[in-house]
Amino acid sequence: MQQLWRWRKVLIVIGILVLVGLIYNTSQPRERLSLIESGLRDVLSPLQFALTRVTQGVVGVVEALKDVRTLRQRNAYLEGKVVELQTLVYQLSELKRENEFLREALEFKTSTTYDLLAAEVIGRNPVDWLSTVTINKGRSHGVEKGMAVITGTGVVGIVEDVTQFTSTILLAIDPRSAIGGMVSESGDPVLVEGDADNPGFFVLTPLDRDTVVEPGDVVLTSGLSRLFPKRIPIGEVVAVQPANYNLSFEAVVRPFVDFAHLSYVFVVLQDEIL
Amino acid sequence: MKITAMVLFFLLAMLLQTTVFSALPILGSYPDLVTVLVVNLGILNGRLEGAWLGFVAGLLRDLLVGRFVGLNAVVLALVGFTAGAATRPLYRDNYVVPCFFTVLGTWLGRSLVLVGMVLFGKAVPWNLQIVRFIGISGLYSAMITLIIYRWLARLNEHIIYWDEVVRRTR
Numbered sequence: 001m002q003q004l005w006r007w008r009k010v011l012i013v014i015g016i017l018v019l020v021g022l023i024y025n026t027s028q029p030r031e032r033l034s035l036i037e038s039g040l041r042d043v044l045s046p047l048q049f050a051l052t053r054v055t056q057g058v059v060g061v062v063e064a065l066k067d068v069r070t071l072r073q074r075n076a077y078l079e080g081k082v083v084e085l086q087t088l089v090y091q092l093s094e095l096k097r098e099n100e101f102l103r104e105a106l107e108f109k110t111s112t113t114y115d116l117l118a119a120e121v122i123g124r125n126p127v128d129w130l131s132t133v134t135i136n137k138g139r140s141h142g143v144e145k146g147m148a149v150i151t152g153t154g155v156v157g158i159v160e161d162v163t164q165f166t167s168t169i170l171l172a173i174d175p176r177s178a179i180g181g182m183v184s185e186s187g188d189p190v191l192v193e194g195d196a197d198n199p200g201f202f203v204l205t206p207l208d209r210d211t212v213v214e215p216g217d218v219v220l221t222s223g224l225s226r227l228f229p230k231r232i233p234i235g236e237v238v239a240v241q242p243a244n245y246n247l248s249f250e251a252v253v254r255p256f257v258d259f260a261h262l263s264y265v266f267v268v269l270q271d272e273i274l
Numbered sequence: 275m276k277i278t279a280m281v282l283f284f285l286l287a288m289l290l291q292t293t294v295f296s297a298l299p300i301l302g303s304y305p306d307l308v309t310v311l312v313v314n315l316g317i318l319n320g321r322l323e324g325a326w327l328g329f330v331a332g333l334l335r336d337l338l339v340g341r342f343v344g345l346n347a348v349v350l351a352l353v354g355f356t357a358g359a360a361t362r363p364l365y366r367d368n369y370v371v372p373c374f375f376t377v378l379g380t381w382l383g384r385s386l387v388l389v390g391m392v393l394f395g396k397a398v399p400w401n402l403q404i405v406r407f408i409g410i411s412g413l414y415s416a417m418i419t420l421i422i423y424r425w426l427a428r429l430n431e432h433i434i435y436w437d438e439v440v441r442r443t444r
Contacts, residue, residue, distance in 0.1 A: 023344040026336075027394035037337045044289065044338065051293035059297045 101264045108152035109266070114229055116150075116266040117141060122166070131174040133157075135265060138165040146227060148268040154233040154256035155179060155221060156265050167267070172234070173200055173259055180225040181234050183211065184218040192219060192234050192253060200260075202235055202253035205243075213240055213251045229268060276437040277330070280315070284331040287311050288338055303410035305418050306380045308335055312350050313357040313379035314372050314423060318430045321358030328354025342394060349386040353379045369420055376419040380412035 032038070109116055119141075123134035137143050139162050149156040149169050157177060160170040170177055175196040181204070182189050188211040195203040204219060217237040223230030235253040243250045287307040295304055308331050316324025332350030336343045357375050364371050385408060388398050398404075 019344045019348055023342045023348075023390070023394055026341065026343040027391075027396065034343070037343070040334075040337050044285065047289055048293055051289055055294045055297045 097263060104152040105264065105266070112229075115269040117143065117269050119143075119167075119265055119267055121262050121265065131171055132160065133169050133171065133262060133265075135167050135169060135267070136165070137267060138163045138167050140164050142269055143167045143267050148228040148232075149265050150228070150232055150268060151257055151262075151265055153258075154235065155228060156257055156259075156262065158227060159267065169265070171259055172257075173202060173255060179228060179234065180222045181219045182222040183213055184220050186212060188212070189222055189224065190219065195252065198252060200255075201238075202255060204237065204251040204253050206248065209248075213237055213249070215239060215251075219253055275440045276433055279433050279437075280327055281330060281334065283311060284308060284334050285338075287331075288335060292339065300414050301406075301410050303407050303414060305414040306383065306411055307415075307418065308332075309350065309353060309380045309383045310376055310415050310418050310422070311426070312354045313376045314419060314426050315430065316354040316357030317361045317372055317375060318427055319358065321355045321362070324354030324356075324358035325351045326354070328352070342391065342396075345387060345390045345394070349383050349390065352386065353383045356382070369423060372419050372423045373416040376416045377412040380415045381408055384408045384411060 026034075033041075105118060109118075117137055119135035119137040121133045122136045125132040135149075143159055143162055145159055145162050147159040149159060155172050157169045157171040157174070159167050161168040171194070172179055172192070173194045175194040177194045179192045180189065181192040189207040190211065190213070191205045191207055192202045193205070195201045197203075202219075204213065206213065215237050219234045219237065221228040221230060221232040221234060233256045235255040237251045238254045239252040240249055241251070242248075287310075291304070291307045295307065298304075312324065312328040312331050315327050319327070328350035329347050331354075332347035333344070335346045335350070340346055357379055361371055361375060388404070392398050
């Protein structure tokens, strides 16, 4: 029994030495793997391949599910961001417009001697929005009925009604409106009214038989009505046509003021323009 | 019968290790399934069987994925022996002992393999990354033990039973 145990010890020592030799031998750079190593790896490779495929498939599905959640959250976040930025864009574009107007207004206000009150358009006539507009200045700001309303580019209209804090402006292109004007080149007096047949334009009627008007002529306020200051631009003649059985003529005048995009205006505060 | 079943077991563990679990890292670390089996089978079957099974599992690992043939065999034989010997006086029918020894076994096994590699002339970059990797690997392996220990114990009993049946019918 003791001899067997001794042999066993010897065998263990031999085994350890063989193992150390094997480890040392295989730790050296080898040209190729042993037959057992390569055979075992080759045999198991199809299984490895199949399991890897399955794992990749499962991982792919899990990743996709995770992605869907992330994408949903991101989508919701970005949608919110779009709304936020869109609002900002609207605000900026409004501010840009306001800035442009205020720059023009500042230039205009410093270049004129009239007492002007700046006002913002806060409403339009819902039936025909080119006829009247409402501004945010009224009696408490010194606005009175009949006052002229202008912008840096030209005539806007007349104050038609006044409340404590707002005023309604009858636009110059309304057929009810009539302004005393003159042809810039010749100084001939004319009457400028809102054109009922051609909304958004003026119709010009000569007050003198010898008046000559040609397309391209600029029409200004004459100051004779004492409502508008003198020489405020009204518009430009775009067409001249005969009227009253060829005894006279009338002309179509395109306004300088863009009535469709009117945002800010000036009320001329003098009661009577001299 | 028993050794065939164990070899198949170890091969399956190695396959899972290199495929499924390579896609499931925790904090950049992976479990050591072969060590999990060696430690737990060592606890269940005793130090000598633990050493033998560790040797077989290590040799298979060396042949299949290793480079130094015999290094893992020696290291896992030592791990299996230690697991069997150290838990002999302990009450093993709970989760604490196998989980604790899986952590220790993984740490010991991985560290000894690195030491062996250094002894046989391979440069090993000793840094915190390796320590972290081995540390997390031990804990991850213990989680696997927690999941499979009972099932493994039952399977081990079946294998012992059928091994006995086959031996008696010869």
